[in-house]
Amino acid sequence: MTTPALKLAVIPVTPFVQNCSLLWCTETLEAAVIDPGGDVERIAAAITKAGVQLQKVLLTHGHLDHAGGAAEMAQKYGVPIEGPHHADAFLINAIPQQSLMFGCAPSPACTPDRWLDDGDQVSVGRLTLDIRHCPGHTPGHIAFFHAPSRLAIVGDVLFAGSIGRTDLPGGDYDTLIRSIREQLWPLGDDVSFLPGHGPMSTFGNERQTNPFVAD
Template identity: 50%
Template structure:
């Protein structure tokens, strides 16, 4: 799986473009904003996306979804239905985060733990990882050993749990059960900041070792 990163919004959120190297099938993951920047990058790469995938429904991860869906005539898929209240509250989120107003929307399809999403010959495994938000999911591609984790896990840190329906204990359990059970060499693509690996976070992440939190 090829992964291209497009930092968007003042929150420097990592919108990802994932590509099946065999078929060039393409998906956009977490388009948080700046749709024109995402479109320009896709044009530069010569790629046409077939879907939008969402890890969770915070505005800085979904803000350009509707515009890109309409531009490319593609479906929005995910996250888990536990985040429906966040999508319905997008106008409130816009005020909360100081973004231009965003209208509420719902995806074409919700995702559940154990689902698989096909992007060309890629079969992304969906793992439900609540805690940062109740409907957060991650996408694991086992052949290339890469996982897109949204705001569940970061290099040396974990996702915030002080937003509505966040749960710190649940987040740690999700990381332990759904991420730290992956091979150590798996590359972790986080929603903000640089990449890391499962092994590095298992060995050093202070929030999971008990040193913090």
Template identity: 55%
Template sequence: MSLSATIIPVTPLQQNCTLMWCTETMKGVVIDPGGDVDVILDAVAEIGFEIDKVLLTHGHFDHVGGAMELAERSDTEIFGPHEDDEFITSKVVAGGQKFGIGGGRDVSGNHWLHDGDTVSFGHQTLAVYHTPGHTPGHIVFYSDDAKLAQVGDVLFQGSVGRTDFPRGDFDTLVASITQKLWPLGDDVTFVPGHGPTSTFGAERTHNPYVGDAALKNI
């Protein structure tokens, strides 16, 4: 397997910015650079890979605030999320200000992604799944070779994403998880937007919101 990955918590909200790179070509991607761009670039330089693309799972400021700066400084382009999140990505600064967090920039010029799309870097390809519920344009990136998914704020260890934001919906979120993520397999490791990694199998067993036992009681 020629895919490697590491997590860098960024912003005061400790959002999981994920670096993935092809160890054969040393080309890689940065997923959800919410801020602390210098920290991200220092980590990339230490690993020694070239940033091929900047990827976004959804539009919230703690996931996208540093995307424009990172793309400019690495001379690359931004891909994602789905265009249903444009009402959020166009107001990143305002979103951060609500939490007293500055320094981010509104996202523009990005390439929208859709269910069934793929993004490639080096010899690696990530599949794109549209997973609304937390936000309407949320997407997930998945490597079948590595059995690794970056799920943004859809799913967490022992929890799920909030659905009280504009255009969020709990039933839609549950459908995204059970219809898009669970079929990928119990052995898939996922990186959430915040907190520790887990596996889909562990969440099906223990998650009180979308675990198999919990869903039987709905």
């Protein structure tokens, strides 16, 4: 049986220009939105344009620019929220306070229907995404990996030419570097990744050129 193809659309949202993504199975047209930080109507327009059916909301971590629109999105479509790791519960619960701190419109806290741990899997149609727990930017940060497509969605763990901040609550530099080297690099140099902000890159390119984590 052949593996159905994955399609991905990137939807920049919020003043932080965060890479929300719409990911779907080309066979079933069932989709997931990953990290809907806000601008829910813009995300909804992308779902309509793609002609897909939203199946779930997925979160890499609990920061406002990634999770601020999750509750509204889940309620609008009647779908569950999966992720992040339970260690980010304190951030998920504090989304309303994060909104005030950054001077943004109030965003409600959300309660994930399923917390995700290292080694778990989530399904989107006939696609299967593997979960990697990658703490350091936040304690409960996770990455999603679709092995057949050689694609990872890594949130704010790793960027093209940089790494995630570690000066926010629960952040730790040494833990983040360890997560990148032990959880991401073994997936393969050929893996393309979508970061939480900025352009895509490959793990191989970052291993060669990224000043924070180059070999």
